[in-house]
Amino acid sequence: MTNPESGWLNPKGMEWSSATRINFPPPDLYAHLMSHVEAERGLLEDYSAAAKKSPSKALSYLINLLIEDEVRHHRIFTELVESVKAKEKQWEEGHWSEGDTVIPRNDFFQLDQGDQNAVIDLTEQLIQKEQQDGHELERLQRELRDVKDTTLWSLLVDLMERDTQKHIAILRFAKKHAGRRKR
Numbered sequence: 001m002t003n004p005e006s007g008w009l010n011p012k013g014m015e016w017s018s019a020t021r022i023n024f025p026p027p028d029l030y031a032h033l034m035s036h037v038e039a040e041r042g043l044l045e046d047y048s049a050a051a052k053k054s055p056s057k058a059l060s061y062l063i064n065l066l067i068e069d070e071v072r073h074h075r076i077f078t079e080l081v082e083s084v085k086a087k088e089k090q091w092e093e094g095h096w097s098e099g100d101t102v103i104p105r106n107d108f109f110q111l112d113q114g115d116q117n118a119v120i121d122l123t124e125q126l127i128q129k130e131q132q133d134g135h136e137l138e139r140l141q142r143e144l145r146d147v148k149d150t151t152l153w154s155l156l157v158d159l160m161e162r163d164t165q166k167h168i169a170i171l172r173f174a175k176k177h178a179g180r181r182k183r
């Protein structure tokens with residue numbers, strides 16, 4: 001059976017209704033994730049090789065930063081693959097459950113009003129702190145103007161500014177979903 005809204009497959013024996021949130025993975029997602037994992041593994045190997053034979057200490061240092069990110073990407077992709085696989089297995093076996101896979105489901109909408117408010121308060125405070133942090137980094141960046149082409153410092157501060165934006169995006173996601181009404 002196909003869900004008329006999304007075109008995704010309906011797990012065996014499940015009835016579609018707006019109250020049932022069936023997070024069945026889109027077709028081919030597993031294959032796409034696996035091929036991405038492979039591509040990233042190749043990239044990681046290239047980075048490791050480049051870091052080892054680099055004639056420049058600066059390049060080795062920067063490549064090591066990239067390797068840290070790629071290792072994290074690899075872990076997250078592996079978790080995505082496991083979660084998608086678990087859902088497909090449940091579907092095949094007819095034991096669909098919305099319980100946790102390695103990546104928890106988006107459960108913000110299930111919280112009590114009090115817990116939702118607590119999440120909203122917490123994420124608002126943290127967003128404010130991240131924004132202050134962002135302003136500090138901007139100030140630091142201005143101080144580093146004179147050495148921005150002769151050191152790596154300005155680049156590193158720039159990367160932290162980008163991280164701060166990422167942290168704010170994560171917190172906004174949690175805040176937005178905690179603000180959704182319970183279904």
Ligand SMILES: [Fe+2]
Nearest residue numbers: 040069070073
């Ligand atoms: Fe990556």
Ligand SMILES: [Fe+2]
Nearest residue numbers: 130163164167
């Ligand atoms: Fe941060």
